[in-house]
Amino acid sequence: MSAALSKVEAQNLFRYVLRLGDLSLVLGQRLGEWVGHSPALEEDLGLANIALDLIGQARLLLTYAGEIEGRGRGEDEIAFLREHGEYLNAILVEQPNGDFGHTIVRQVLIDAFQLELYQRMTASTDERLAAIAAKSVKEILYHLRYSSGWLVRLGDGTEESHVRVQTAMDSLWPYTVELFADDELDRAMADAGVAPRLAEVQAAWIARIDKLLEEATLKRPASRPHSWHGKRGQHSEHLGYILAEMQHLQRTYPGARW
Amino acid sequence: MRAAVLADAAAQRRLSLAWNALEFVEDPEIPALSIVDLGLIRYINPQPDGRLDVGLSPTYVGCPATEVIRHSVTQALRTAGVGDFIVTQVLSPAWTSDWISVEGRRKLAIYGIVPPEKAASSMRDILRDNRPVACPRCQSTNTECISEFGSTPCKALHRCRACLEPFEYFKCI
Numbered sequence: 025m026s027a028a029l030s031k032v033e034a035q036n037l038f039r040y041v042l043r044l045g046d047l048s049l050v051l052g053q054r055l056g057e058w059v060g061h062s063p064a065l066e067e068d069l070g071l072a073n074i075a076l077d078l079i080g081q082a083r084l085l086l087t088y089a090g091e092i093e094g095r096g097r098g099e100d101e102i103a104f105l106r107e108h109g110e111y112l113n114a115i116l117v118e119q120p121n122g123d124f125g126h127t128i129v130r131q132v133l134i135d136a137f138q139l140e141l142y143q144r145m146t147a148s149t150d151e152r153l154a155a156i157a158a159k160s161v162k163e164i165l166y167h168l169r170y171s172s173g174w175l176v177r178l179g180d181g182t183e184e185s186h187v188r189v190q191t192a193m194d195s196l197w198p199y200t201v202e203l204f205a206d207d208e209l210d211r212a213m214a215d216a217g218v219a220p221r222l223a224e225v226q227a228a229w230i231a232r233i234d235k236l237l238e239e240a241t242l243k244r245p246a247s248r249p250h251s252w253h254g255k256r257g258q259h260s261e262h263l264g265y266i267l268a269e270m271q272h273l274q275r276t277y278p279g280a281r282w
Numbered sequence: 283m284r285a286a287v288l289a290d291a292a293a294q295r296r297l298s299l300a301w302n303a304l305e306f307v308e309d310p311e312i313p314a315l316s317i318v319d320l321g322l323i324r325y326i327n328p329q330p331d332g333r334l335d336v337g338l339s340p341t342y343v344g345c346p347a348t349e350v351i352r353h354s355v356t357q358a359l360r361t362a363g364v365g366d367f368i369v370t371q372v373l374s375p376a377w378t379s380d381w382i383s384v385e386g387r388r389k390l391a392i393y394g395i396v397p398p399e400k401a402a403s404s405m406r407d408i409l410r411d412n413r414p415v416a417c418p419r420c421q422s423t424n425t426e427c428i429s430e431f432g433s434t435p436c437k438a439l440h441r442c443r444a445c446l447e448p449f450e451y452f453k454c455i
Contacts, residue, residue, distance in 0.1 A: 052344075066429035066439065073431035080344025084373070155374035159343055162376060162455045163435075165408040170430045172409075
């Protein structure tokens with residue numbers, strides 16, 4: 025935080041940083057489910073490494089959120105001891121992994137989103153977010169290199185692989201709308217120069233995705249109005265299962281350390 | 283005057299003591315390299331309150347080695363007896379593989395890991411760069427990438443089609 029924030033500003037920034045941090049945290053947890061189950065050892069390593077980077081982002085962001093909140097909560101407490109409705113991730117990241125192609129499609133959509141968002145956030149008026157963004161962008165580039173490489177191979181691969189990733193694209197696409205639907209919090213952050221305008225991020229994202237879809241011989245599904253509000257804490261049933269697994273240890277053995 | 287010169291010399295000695303101690307802190311994942319070779323120590327600055335401020339950058343944000351390195355740095359500085367110090371995490375500017383020293387690159391190559399070639403200054407480089415990496419064993423450029431991610435986030439797995447040896451490449455970041 026560069027300057028002293030008013031109570032409302034601090035509360036807004038806290039919630040905004042949670043949106044960013046929870047996106048990374050939940051997706052990192054989801055990808056972790058692949059460990060030991062990937063189609064090949066190389067993909068096990070790839071997905072686990074991306075999961076690690078995402079959890080690294082979440083650590084930096086949730087630590088920062090705790091400092092903004094100023095009630096002494098650290099990264100672990102925020103990550104592991106909140107309730108369902110307090111997680112502010114868009115619900116795309118909590119969607120189940122499905123098959124490998126399904127996971128890759130979800131990953132491409134998010135990697136491209138994070139890339140366009142964080143590239144612009146390197147110019148944030150919030151120095152801490154600018155630093156986290158600059159660090160993360162470099163890693164996200166490697167995530168996108170991995171996921172888009174697979175999207176093209178699967179889309180432009182066999183008839184079977186093509187059908188599978190197109191089906192995954194059709195079923196996941198509706199959830200992308202929430203990423204770019206700006207509400208009063210997103211607008212307040214953009215007004216303050218903390219975050220870029222989501223419309224700008226969306227335009228760059230769609231251009232990047234369209235190019236990839238073309239290369240992968242896939243069709244872009246139609247966008248429909250959405251009624252998801254994960255960013256406000258209203259989640260699909262999937263998040264509950266994720267949290268049950270993620271929080272089990274912390275809740276069973278409060279304060280456990282190793 | 284004389285006292286000031288002596289104090290200055292003592293401060294210099296303390297700084298070189300600290301730097302020397304850190305030269306011996308190995309990267310837990312690549313023991314051939316010290317964290318100074320890797321460019322992870324951004325600065326060592328004496329503070330007005332007498333403490334040394336040691337700036338430490340993570341390679342990747344989620345790298346589990348980061349915690350181990352922080353612990354090793356603390357141990358090494360304590361053992362060297364540099365007095366009070368703090369270790370500060372430095373995120374900005376973000377660590378880049380360009381900061382690996384010439385000595386570090388040499389050590390990586392001897393260890394069998396191909397050092398990062400050049401600055402990944404633009405996005406295009408990372409997203410589109412598919413130039414072959416030369417095999418560290420036979421120098422052939424007839425190689426292929428078999429995994430973008432290796433045993434650690436900083437390395438990719440490659441294979442040489444000429445001598446059939448697999449090898450690791452330290453990615454540009």
